[in-house]
Amino acid sequence: MKSNRHMENVSRIVVKIGTSSLMHGNGKLNLQAIDQLSYTLTGLVNEGKQVILVSSGAIGAGMGQLGLTERPEQIQQQQALASIGQSELMTVYQQRFAAYGQRISQVLLTHDILDYPQSRQYVHNTIEQLLNWGVIPVVNENDTVAVNELDHRVTFSDNDQLSAIVAVRSHADLLIMLSDIDGFYTSNPHKDPHAKLIKELHQVTADSLKRAGGAGTVFGTGGMATKLTAAADILKHNQMMVLANGTNPSIIFNIMNGEEVGTLFISKENSEESNDDRVVK
Ligand SMILES: Nc1ncnc2c1ncn2[C@@H]1O[C@H](COP(=O)(O)OP(=O)(O)O)[C@@H](O)[C@H]1O
Numbered sequence: 001m002k003s004n005r006h007m008e009n010v011s012r013i014v015v016k017i018g019t020s021s022l023m024h025g026n027g028k029l030n031l032q033a034i035d036q037l038s039y040t041l042t043g044l045v046n047e048g049k050q051v052i053l054v055s056s057g058a059i060g061a062g063m064g065q066l067g068l069t070e071r072p073e074q075i076q077q078q079q080a081l082a083s084i085g086q087s088e089l090m091t092v093y094q095q096r097f098a099a100y101g102q103r104i105s106q107v108l109l110t111h112d113i114l115d116y117p118q119s120r121q122y123v124h125n126t127i128e129q130l131l132n133w134g135v136i137p138v139v140n141e142n143d144t145v146a147v148n149e150l151d152h153r154v155t156f157s158d159n160d161q162l163s164a165i166v167a168v169r170s171h172a173d174l175l176i177m178l179s180d181i182d183g184f185y186t187s188n189p190h191k192d193p194h195a196k197l198i199k200e201l202h203q204v205t206a207d208s209l210k211r212a213g214g215a216g217t218v219f220g221t222g223g224m225a226t227k228l229t230a231a232a233d234i235l236k237h238n239q240m241m242v243l244a245n246g247t248n249p250s251i252i253f254n255i256m257n258g259e260e261v262g263t264l265f266i267s268k269e270n271s272e273e274s275n276d277d278r279v280v281k
């Protein structure tokens with residue numbers, strides 16, 4: 001694939017991976033995806049980059065543990081599932097990253113912590129210290145206490161937005177959002193066979209938001225809408241985001257090589273592209 005994006009100066013990267021990329025359709029953890037993710041992120045750290053992983057999947061992993069095929073409605077059940085699944089998820093991450101000699105840590109956050117200057121400072125200090133030590137912080141929402149964020153019918157806050165907040169606060173050069181789809185399309189490709197992949201977007205407009213629909217699987221939550229809101233936040237802070245397919249997380253290497261994969265969200269001033277938002281023909 002042609003290399004025409006400039007990622008040479010990217011040194012701090014936030015990677016967000018969604019539940020749909022971490023789970024099989026039958027509710028089991030996708031160990032191959034987790035292994036490739038661990039291998040790839042360790043590879044980036046070995047190259048001298050600083051990496052923060054924002055990983056969903058706690059509720060999905062909890063559902064898998066209990067053999068549930070539908071996400072329960074009750075908040076307390078979702079929270080209990082997250083509590084079961086988070087420790088399973090971290091156990092698997094710990095094992096796979098350790099196989100590549102990479103240290104990781106767990107950071108559980110709620111959105112409101114970041115609204116309080118002192119807590120925000122503590123989070124900032126901790127993450128900076130971890131990155132200085134070459135550790136990969138693995139961030140998730142602290143689902144047991146984050147009641148509003150769990151009920152996606154009431155609010156649309158979730159890990160997509162959390163990853164943007166983390167990327168903004170940590171002044172990351174790039175947010176890579178991995179999902180179960182190749183990028184942002186002109187409409188939901190699972191419903192519209194004529195949907196076309198948008199390669200680059202400079203602005204999240206009301207029209208782009210209209211094109212974004214809900215989650216694709218029972219395990220996914222926010223769908224495309226929360227990814228676009230995250231992208232809007234990133235663009236507001238003059239940062240970059242790539243939305244790409246996480247089926248094979250080593251796609252991150254292609255992104256870092258500047259290859260044209262997924263959808264790049266970048267301000268017009270920072271873009272190499274003279275055309276407006278490009279659509280694959
Ligand atoms: N315009 C669009 N472009 C791409 N995907 C879309 C669009 N609108 C809705 N979607 C849906 O969003 C899904 C990705 O969101 P989600 O299921 O929440 O994944 P994740 O678990 O990775 O966060 C896609 O699989 C697709 O079904």
Ligand SMILES: N[C@@H](CCC(=O)OP(=O)(O)O)C(=O)O
Nearest residue numbers: 019056057058059158159221
């Ligand atoms: N904290 C929740 C994350 C929910 C969430 O944002 O899920 P997703 O849309 O798959 O990224 C969990 O770990 O299950």
